[in-house]
Amino acid sequence: MAEPKSPSASGGRLSVARLIAYGLPGLPIGALGVPLFIFLPTFYSQEVGLPLATVGAILLVARLWDVVTDPVIGALSDRSRSRFGRRRPWMLAAVPLLMLSVWMIFRPPEDAGAWHLLGWSLLLYLGWTMIQLPHGAWGAELSDDYDERSRIAGARESCVVIGTLLAAGTPVFLGIEGDVRPGAALGALALALMVVLPLTVGTAAAAVRDHRTAAPNPLPWTESRRLLLRNKPFLRLILAYLINGLANGLPATLFLLFVEHVLVAPERQGLLLFVYFLCGILGVPLWLLVARRLGKHRTWCTAMILNAAIFAIVPLLGAGDADVFLVICIATGLCLGADLTLPSAIQADVVDVDTAQGGGRRTGLYFAFWGMATKMALALAVGIAFGLLDVAGFDAAGTNGDGALLALALLYAGLPVLLKAVAIGLMWRFPLDRDAQGHLRAEILRKDGEVNQETDPCSTDSRM
Template sequence: MPFYVVVPEFYARSVGLPIATVGAVLLAVRIFDAITDPLIGLLADRTRAGFGRRRIWVLIAAPITAGAAAMVFLPPAGAGALHLLVWAGLMSLAWTALSVPYYAWGAELSTSYAGRNRVVAARETLAVVGTVVALLAQAVIPAWWGGGPASALAGLAVLVGLALPATAWLAVAAAPEPVDRSTQRLGARDGVAQLLANRPFRRLLAAFFLNGLANGFPATLFLFYVGDRLGAADLAGPLLLVYFLCGVAGVPLWLALARRSSKHRAWSVAMLIACAAFLVAALLGPGDLGIFLAVCVITGLTLGADIMLPGSLQADVIDVDTAASGEQRSGLYLAAWGLATKLALAAAVGIAFPVLSWAGFEPASGQASETGLLTLAVLYAAVPVALKLAAIALMWRFPLDAAEQARLRAVIEARRRS
């Protein structure tokens, strides 16, 4: 959350980089990810260590991620685009080396359709709790010590520097290493062919990217929208807090709906509700804070579905590949998943910031024309609706349900026994 929500605005407004330059740097970092993500996914699947093929990556990458994050959050005087590019690139690489094995670890802990919901719900609920802690730190630290956004990011650098390595150690010590259910190893050409042949995966990945891009626009532009469009910059923190708390509150609702219907239908319903709320947000302006608070509550509740159900579905589509190929390649699949997440967020920045600059919205110089503010509202709220509707069209008739996933697991286990 600090990197995707706070850092772009901080470098554009406080450091003084042109908003289009910030967008270009973050897009370049994600292009770098396009190379490193699948490579790390492949290496994580092929790692053979007595300590655990997932654990070893998490343990080594956590302190590197924390150190690089500190350099991004604490830019020295005179820092420019090169500083952001180098340290954000290293942070992203280290975070990939941590997160791909970590998410593959979670995907392999349960083999049942409903059990995966519970694993992902627990993991992502705690991730949202961590986000809430970051939000509170962002609000409390400047109030205690002053210094505005710079002191908030400094405090977050310390928080990440201490908490990330410590919690990585806790995970390694407390969580079991998952069983590798591979019965053979594929060559590079066969592996790529099997990946491309996995039609449910391709469909889910496309929907996830579209929904991630839809979420990336408001995530990137939230502080600008609240501060410049609604004229309530001081309330951005509390509104974000409401949003994420509602995300935690919504998880049991979507778990129940997924049990009664299916994961893909429950996710589609959540996206439809979010579309209705965003349509309202596109029409708001100064003085509409009460309505926007309601929008934050509604979209926050749907966040519970966004953070849980796609990740659980991802574990199911990995079963399609494992049943067909005989190799459990969770790391490679989760790398593609993580890359889609990063590219969606980077595309949101890479599209939104140049468009805003062209429309006359330039925070570093205090420029905010009427056209710029209107463009801000459209990018924040209207564009996400079109993207989410496209994702719903892909997911409404998704072919993997509980019965099909159980059949795939039976094939996988039968191959292992033979």
């Protein structure tokens, strides 16, 4: 059977069926995010019995491991050549590794300690990189159109949010609102991922076409580094992306602790998470529509402004304010769609700058740097949050004084608002809009035509 075609450089649209098939691997990717950043730290500190500072340090080391693996996987996938494409083989190879790692870290043996958490975390993050990074690069290569890239990124990130939503709602689905131990949720998610991982990755690989050959003539490292440093939109975007990622990572890491110790409503943790991510899905179509009028970077900034303005009141909340916090979760959840979808679409545009300057189609390498920024931000969030809470004398398993609770509230909401303001300042005058991206694509097509003419033996001058 003939392999399905994907949009060409002319900017064709993926059919809805192909779009959904491409986005499906986002389900397990998103489902992994909640346990790794919300349930796992609390589980290993409260139920396994490791100190908060130890858990934070281990997860920080595991995320920094991506500093090594991300660029390696990105560069290798860029240079891969096979009849199955550049990106799909990496994703398929990652499935068994990720399944084994998830099982060992989500359902640890009784004698599990710090070394168990560290070793299996390193393998889990490697497998996650081998799926997430090629998946993002694959989507960026499916179309050259400015707005179609938003649609493709929207499909992928919507699946990520749906996966996150399902994972966040696990305590509700299990009927354990009165017994919210993270270990119960982790055990159920491990079982679900054993089915969802191979099913979704296999469906995407079967239904959506991938480039079969690598870009020709890989650049030497010195020239490659020079082009990276000359790509000013890339440098600005990745800095804003890192800062905004840290702003998002702090509340993600501290959510369970904030609801339990500040709001004193541990029985509502599952509901609050579920509502937040549900609103994130509902907000995606709205932000994609706004982006067609305002452009991607201005729309992203608008969402961050609204998010920061709403979140600024969170440090004022206390015991008994769970209903107010539910309204905040709805409002900030609606902003989530823009925060997840639009930066990913802008990433694809920034690669065009590198391609136009002669870097070749190094989508995997660029997505590796963005993956590193994302993971580093979340790793810093865990390290900073747990480290400072430990200094403030916060006890995750006991009672806390006003000073420790204030530290938790400020780390959860106060610091993220300040970080969002910095990211907004970086992106408000971002130079790569729809018109600029159109000029880049025209330049790339012109250079590709010249290369093809030089290498085509039938293109010799007829005037002889």
